[in-house]
Amino acid sequence: xxxxxxxxxxxxGFTAIQDLNFEVERGxxxxxxxxxGAGKTTTMRILTGYLPATSxxxxxxxxxxxxxxxxxxxxxxxxxxxxxxxxxxxxxxYLAYRSHxxxxxxxxxRERVGDVIELCNLREKQRAIxxxxxxxxxxxxxxxxxxxxxxDILILDEPTIGLDPNQIRQVRELIKNLAQKRTVLISTHIxxxxxxxxxxxxxxxxxxxxxxxxxxxxxRNHRAAGNMRIEAKVGSDNAxxxxxxxxxxxxxxxxPDGDYTTFNLRLEANSDPSEEVMRLAMSxxxxxxxxxxxxxxxxxxxxxxxxxxx
Amino acid sequence: MRTFLTLLNREIRSFxxxxxxxxxxxxxxxxxGFNFFLSVLLLIGQPSEITVVELAFNMVPFWIVFILTxxxxxxxxxxxxxxxxxxxxxxxxxxxxxxxxxxxxxxALSFYCLLWAPTxxxxxxxxxxxxxxxxxxxxxxxxxxxxxxxxxxxFTAYGCLASSLVKDQINAAVICxxxxxxxxxxxxxxxxxxxxxxxxxxxxxxxxxAEHMREFAKGVIDSRQVVWYLSAxxxxxxxxxxxxxxxxxxx
Numbered sequence: 001x002x003x004x005x006x007x008x009x010x011x012x013g014f015t016a017i018q019d020l021n022f023e024v025e026r027g028x029x030x031x032x033x034x035x036x037g038a039g040k041t042t043t044m045r046i047l048t049g050y051l052p053a054t055s056x057x058x059x060x061x062x063x064x065x066x067x068x069x070x071x072x073x074x075x076x077x078x079x080x081x082x083x084x085x086x087x088x089x090x091x092x093x094y095l096a097y098r099s100h101x102x103x104x105x106x107x108x109x110r111e112r113v114g115d116v117i118e119l120c121n122l123r124e125k126q127r128a129i130x131x132x133x134x135x136x137x138x139x140x141x142x143x144x145x146x147x148x149x150x151x152d153i154l155i156l157d158e159p160t161i162g163l164d165p166n167q168i169r170q171v172r173e174l175i176k177n178l179a180q181k182r183t184v185l186i187s188t189h190i191x192x193x194x195x196x197x198x199x200x201x202x203x204x205x206x207x208x209x210x211x212x213x214x215x216x217x218x219x220r221n222h223r224a225a226g227n228m229r230i231e232a233k234v235g236s237d238n239a240x241x242x243x244x245x246x247x248x249x250x251x252x253x254x255x256p257d258g259d260y261t262t263f264n265l266r267l268e269a270n271s272d273p274s275e276e277v278m279r280l281a282m283s284x285x286x287x288x289x290x291x292x293x294x295x296x297x298x299x300x301x302x303x304x305x306x307x308x309x310x
Numbered sequence: 311m312r313t314f315l316t317l318l319n320r321e322i323r324s325f326x327x328x329x330x331x332x333x334x335x336x337x338x339x340x341x342x343g344f345n346f347f348l349s350v351l352l353l354i355g356q357p358s359e360i361t362v363v364e365l366a367f368n369m370v371p372f373w374i375v376f377i378l379t380x381x382x383x384x385x386x387x388x389x390x391x392x393x394x395x396x397x398x399x400x401x402x403x404x405x406x407x408x409x410x411x412x413x414x415x416x417x418a419l420s421f422y423c424l425l426w427a428p429t430x431x432x433x434x435x436x437x438x439x440x441x442x443x444x445x446x447x448x449x450x451x452x453x454x455x456x457x458x459x460x461x462x463x464x465f466t467a468y469g470c471l472a473s474s475l476v477k478d479q480i481n482a483a484v485i486c487x488x489x490x491x492x493x494x495x496x497x498x499x500x501x502x503x504x505x506x507x508x509x510x511x512x513x514x515x516x517x518x519x520a521e522h523m524r525e526f527a528k529g530v531i532d533s534r535q536v537v538w539y540l541s542a543x544x545x546x547x548x549x550x551x552x553x554x555x556x557x558x559x560x561x
Binding site for chain 1: 312313316317319320324327328394395396397398399401402403404405406558
């Protein structure tokens with residue numbers, strides 16, 4: 001449904017995105033992850049026809065976003081960053097205006113507006129002037145606007161920003177339900193959100209794609225390491241060295257804690273040296289008080305992928 | 311066409327979401343009424359060569375309020391969209407650039423027509439009370455209101471262009487007001503500088519709004535002026551279109 005090939009956007013003096021390639025299939029919810037300034041919004045703006053690319057191509061449902069911009073735009077429901085709205089219009093009036101603009105047949109406008117008002121939980125506020133709404137309510141008006149013409153593709157730029165936890169949950173549920181017959185590209189930097197909602201994650205950093213996979217695979221395959229913490233009484237034994245020589249251990253940090261010593265092990269991806277650690281401890285007669293293994297979180301992967309310039 | 315009408319509808323309605331529309335209407339009618347009253351007063355009790363219509367549309371209060379309407383009706387058109395960020399939602403909807411440019415223009419022009427239309431009542435009242443026509447012939451009424459429309463088109467298109475250049479409606483208003491002022495007063499330059507060369511005078515007269523109004527208020531409808539205002543409007547709209555596209559690409 002969404003196809004991006006060698007997409008590059010340069011502004012005077014700097015490159016916002018460089019040779020992006022990705023595809024999003026029907027029914028997928030793809031999370032677009034990256035730190036601020038990574039190029040998420042730029043990519044989304046190119047897809048929605050708001051910005052031209054410097055080179056490369058992008059298409060929406062087979063329509064090129066430059067050559068056939070109107071047809072492409074007709075198929076997209078777009079929620080821009082910060083949810084711009086006409087503050088002097090009423091909610092239902094605005095949604096009716098937008099549905100006319102997006103080509104909803106005249107006889108169906110009332111029905112569609114009613115549907116999205118219901119869907120986005122705006123019934124009580126439908127006569128309110130948009131300027132008087134709270135941030136979360138405006139966010140939902142923006143979402144209703146993106147949905148009002150029943151588009152095949154949803155492009156949502158940080159849809160849950162500014163919402164309270166209950167509303168975030170509602171919006172997530174909403175997006176998940178919508179995605180059954182649609183394609184959703186959603187940008188965010190709220191990581192748990194991605195793990196819960198998205199069938200696939202694209203991590204973008206400094207204008208290039210660093211990873212594109214399911215959240216599970218990212219966790220499994222990525223270099224982002226897990227951690228292990230051991231608290232033990234080791235006496236004068238040089239435990240740090242011994243632990244460091246074990247397979248799968250990348251780094252050992254030592255913190256003395258009275259009689260006990262805390263060892264923080266940073267592990268290689270997919271390694272689980274807990275058995276070796278226990279065997280070592282028994283052979284050297286350490287008295288182990290605690291041994292905790294923590295799997296890498298998506299946050300670790302994210303930091304790993306976007307931390308350095310590597 | 312439906313898209314265009316949807317956009318136009320919003321443009322016209324957007325004037326009435328704001329109190330400013332009612333304020334502008336109120337003051338315009340107040341000043342125009344005072345202006346009319348003054349011109350009748352000046353002509354009372356003595357034979358005169360000029361008609362009420364000719365005088366009313368050549369008085370200073372008329373020109374002041376005329377010039378001031380344009381920044382007020384056009385300043386918001388694009389600048390407000392840029393400021394609120396709605397430019398993005400507008401241009402990512404399936405609308406063409408020309409649809410947006412023309413809807414902004416015709417929206418402002420419709421409001422402008424709505425502002426000036428009621429002034430026609432003055433002449434009806436005059437006829438009813440004075441039992442005499444305020445002009446030499448019906449052609450003079452036609453001339454005046456045709457010229458109001460033509461000049462309105464040109465200055466509105468210019469105002470929209472000014473608004474598309476900046477992100478702030480106050481700046482848009484200032485650019486628009488300065489432009490219209492300069493345009494209006496420039497043809498008086500030869501008089502001020504005491505230039506008497508006939509070609510220069512003729513040249514400046516050709517662009518003089520005040521001069522056009524004098525002619526049209528007599529009922530002399532000059533096709534050269536009609537063509538001039540129409541083509542100037544088209545030029546402004548075209549520039550507007552180019553600026554709009556550049557804005558969009560740069561945003």
